[in-house]
Amino acid sequence: MSLFMYRQRNGIAELTTRIFNIVYPLNTGIDSLFSDFDMVAVMMTVNKIGAPHFTAQDEEVKYLNFANLVLRGFHLSYLHNCETRRGQVLFWSASKVFYEFTDIERQFHKALYTIQLLFLKLLDGSFQTHMHCCYNNPPADQWALVSGLPTYVAENGLICNIMNAAEDKLFDFQKEPLDESGWTIKNVLSLPIVNKEKIVGVATFYIRKNGKPFDDMDETLMESLTQFLGWSVLNTDTYDKMNKLENRKDIFQDMVMYHVKCRKDVIQNILNTREVYDKEPDECDEDELDDILVKHKKIHTIFEFHFCDFKFSELDLVKCGIKMYYELSVVDKFHIPRDVSDNGNSNPTGDLKRYYTDLETMAMVTAGLCHDIDHRGTNNPYQMKSGNPLAKLHGSSILERHHLEFGKALLRDEALSIYQNLNGRQHETVIYLMDIAIIATDLALYFKKRTMFQKIVDQSKTYESLDSWTKYMMYETTRKEIVMATMMTACDLSAIAKPWEIQSGVVRRCRILGQGDLERTVLEQQPIPMMDRNKADELPKLQCGFIDFVCSFVYKEFSLLHSEITLMLERTGRSGTL
Template sequence: MTENLNSRNVEQYLIKNPEFLKSYLSKHGAPDITHKDGSHSEPSSPEIKIKRLPNFTSGRINSITTSIFKKYVEGNLERIKKTSKDRNQLLSMSEDEVFMELIRDISTELDVNVLCHKILKNVSILTRSDRGSLFLVRGSKDNRYLVSKLFDVTEVSTISESLHTEETEIIVPFGRGIAGFVAESKDTVNIKDAYEDPRFNKDVDLKTGYRTHSILCMPILNYEGEVIGVAQIINKVTGNHEFTKQDEEVFRKYLIFCGIGITNAQLFELSVQEYKRNQLLLNLARGVFEEQTSLERLIQKVMLDSQDMLKCERCTVYLTEDSTNKGGKNLTGMFAKILKKRFYKLLALAVHQDPHSEDDQVQVKAKPTSTKDVLFSMAFDLHAKDGGNIRIPSAAEVANSRNAEIARHVVLKGTPVNVSEIEIESMFGKVVGFEEDGYKTKNMLCMPIFNNEKKIIGVTQLVNKLNGVPFNENDANIIEAFSIFTGLGIHNCQMYENACRLMAKQTVALEVLSYHATAQQDETDKLVSSEFPTGQEIGLYTFEFNDIPLDELETVKCTITMFTEANLLAEFKIPLEVMCRWTLSVKKNYRPVTYHNWRHAFNVTQTMFTILYTGGLIKKFEGLEVLGLLVACLCHDLDHRGTNNAFQVKVASPLAMLYSTSVMEHHHFDHCIMILNSEGNNIFQSLSPAQYRNVIKMLEHAILSTDLALYFKKRGDFQKLVQSGETEYQDPYKKDLLKAMMMTACDVAAITKPWEIQEKVAQLVANEFFEQGDKERSELGETPMAMMDREKKDELPKMQVGFIDAICLPIYKTLTEQFGGLKPMLDGCLRNKEKWQEQPTQSLHLDEETEPVQSSPTPEQNGISQKPDSKELKRKDLDGQCEKKGSKVTNSKKTQFCILL
């Protein structure tokens, strides 16, 4: 037979018999062929596919033990039927044989009741005693007691006859009776006549009619020497009916093994209970996190699971008044405080509510000092008899409920309550065991529910176990875990409700703001019916263009002219009415700040128009790109607040919380999208989906590129690109670099204008910086940096020269090197640098308080009321000479200018 065995035959056999291979690997497989998930490695041969055994536990655990544990948990463990030794067989065995039999019993029996019943039977036979009993230790270390587990075990009694259930078990406190004395002292007690011992309780004999004579009682100890039980045998049936020293020795040896068996069986049972509890808690956690849209459905699921696990008659969940927040009161952290102080006030004004109303303010309540201070806003009540239907008691019922009074006590103390026989408890004053509805409360377990801030938001209350016994420590541990998940679930539900409420408020606010931020129909109609100047007439194609002589309406008309002469309205089918409304809406959404206002946006757009058509860069771009660049220029500073990104971060503004980088630039882009999405303002309405996606992407890139922090990062790459001789710019990345540099060149183009314009613009910029510096000094208590410090206003010429060297000249030199048509910008920048170097620092005087003048929109034109004491910027004479000297630019100065703008 073995002669025909070879590797090929074996392999063929294994292929045809995969179950045999699976069984063999399960029994004899080495750890190194076992996966981490407990399954066995499949053979590398593609022909052999063995279905993996379902995994039960992780880790390298003995497969036999795992199988036994799984069957035990599922209740499918088949007991090995062994024939019990009768009296004669047991007495004929040697002592070694008897203990080997005992060891076999311990190694194969996992049920502590069956094991102890067998031990007591054998001990009764070996010691010739009439019967025996087993008591196990229960309770905490401070309140331990014995419970009768096996009572009156004889050599012929069955386990069902001797086993005491929770309903029939006898409770014996430590130190009381013979068993209690042994448990407390750990001493052996051998009594010849029980009736002569004062510790013996004759009541049992009187009830049963049984006469107790002799008693041998011993403690059962674990490996740490702690008492885990007490065993006693009664009435020796031979001789003088007294237990001998030999009986004590036999009993002691048996109880050593009994202690081992009880400890092992209890540990195994504890692991099974823990496993079941974990499975139930995992199921609860899954349900909690699946159900986050309704607080009532969440509470119902938790209560049904709690009642099913702990087998109680009644389950009630009380929620404190603070837990059912209204208006998002429980939002926490710095952003929530800023949200309350700033956003809610603006929102309240938008929807015509009082920003200081009680509903929108966080109220910090004092900690309750009595149960009268504890108020429940809602309660959920579940009776086992009601078939899973949850009732919500009225406020009056909760107020008058005696069980609710105990729940208030739990909230007040912050600790669990586990009481039995409530009618005799005095800790709750006059509370008695009957509810208003006649329900009798026999025992109760109350557990506080905490939220993520360790604050009590409710109470879980379980009443009357179905088996009539009090709630034990294991029940308390289970309900404590339940309460943790309940708190998480309630918190998640409340956060979801808060988010929905805030989204609703945001929707209302956006609707209101959209209405007020959009140009009115009469304004639009008036603009549509007016005549528009040509670009040549107004000088839109020149680098020296001056907007100062134009009024506000003329700047809007010039904007329409640029889009029209770029053929964008015709190419992308933009209705003139939509174009006019959108332009007016964009203008309306610029705030009347000193510099970063509508006039600045208009000038940036005109510069881009000139770069494209006069500078000759129009050949590098398609029509959609031209549309995106002009729209980006007009919208690149929308809703500017007159402060920079660094200031937004310092004051922890909502914008800074919303955007982690390029704070204002992201806001400008989002505001641009909001206007486009407003009714009647979508100038992209005729674009295809692909065109729409592309132009929005271009808008975002172009507007974010105006952040000087990004400019410094990209400038080096662009310079390398120009130095390499790039002329086509067909690659998307290269074209994006060019667009980014063009946006910066347009944004700072005031530095290239004729001196009369540059001087005024520089003063406007400086005054806006000084206004921010004043805020930093007054609101934050900080000394502003030099360029924002009004006390250093006389240094403006020096700062302008530094600005030109650090920001302006590098970009205009690089662009001019590539595109000769942009040389007028470089020339203008160099002329203005010379002018600034000629200005004496001591003769420059700026107003302490300034508002934008002719070069910025009037309040009426912006549709926003202005304070009556606002001042116009007064032009100051700039004369004298300053030492002509170049300004060396350092990285620190780059950072300075980056922070400023």
């Protein structure tokens, strides 16, 4: 007796015997209608013992139902083994799909040990092998492509299961051994890899380990496996794109640094140490460099409230920025390199320095220098309306976060970093404080924090002396950060408290009307009245409203906290009445 299993391949029913290893397709002349029931197998008996032929009674043997039960049990066991194996392969694949991003071959090499796999990636209509060679007309040594099977699968999106590759008439498989070991193609299973209805590759499996043809369970398993192969294509492509973007970013950053860095000969225009001391800036001590800055009398006006930078050259402003670090006495204390230069302005402290350490004040001054670096001349809402990439990169406080990241990028450069000699804890602290200080220049955040600042001011009045209040504040990190954030807002708006000729000059230099023109012409939108050139006659009234609602409140609360800032409040009120 022989047992024939019933199965389907490529949608065609067939019988196969595990005893003789023979397959009979049912579409080649054999009657396909055997039973009205779900057929799982066929039993065949030959050469009846003791009789010349089988009778009708033989057809109704009583043990047939029992044999049917055994066959069904065997079939269920077979399905169970297939599903178990499928689960093992898919579970292993799922655990490895995100493990290796660089090479898809390495992802599935171990998982597919029962077959030999060739993965072909479809790239711009051509096939790309794991060796990263693209072929439109493959050479003879690329036997998998020469057969035409991957191309057929990619074009038609069909699953092809070939039982006997050597006798197949549709595809031209090489019949001779493919290598010195004598490896030949016997049977093939090829499937498309689909991503959102788009074929991105073809996975072709050659020769089962037991040498038998692939069956319908193999097709189901491999069809599921191609989903992981598709994810792997996505992962490796994404990884490759990320690497390219990272390389482009590094190139762009190098280009920016090339134009931003100050050359050593330019540094001598600021700190002419070669002429005075016959040595480089990094070889001079703090007193020697301070003496060079003292000789520039114009720089001393930085300590006066009416300081105005309009008449200063860029190099003079750099000297002012350097002078601030010497005024804080942090150059030697934190070993700031002498040949690092920066640009910036200065503002009086109003005795608020008493709350902060030297490290914290250095972080705040650096944040002040970086808080508007690489400004685009437009505000945050314009970045969002225009679809600027910065708006996509930073969800809120768009320009402030750009200034912060740009400043950090400069400070990461060894030739520009003034923090390079800080220890790990100090470096972490100054970067954290810079984050708070620069982001605080977003007025939208100021309105959220000013109630908290008011409570701090009210609390200060409950202390008997300034010294006791100072001791309390020095250890209140959160309150210090709120005061620092409000200080950044006050400094950012400080032009309003300057003498009239200075603040009017600052206003004339603002490009708010220019942004209004851009909104009207480029975005085809109506700008807000303060930026609308057609409503310039309303500008004084709008500015007075801004002074009263925003500026006056800041300086009023600070003057209650420290009387030294009362002068700024008085000048702000005077500006609103001019």
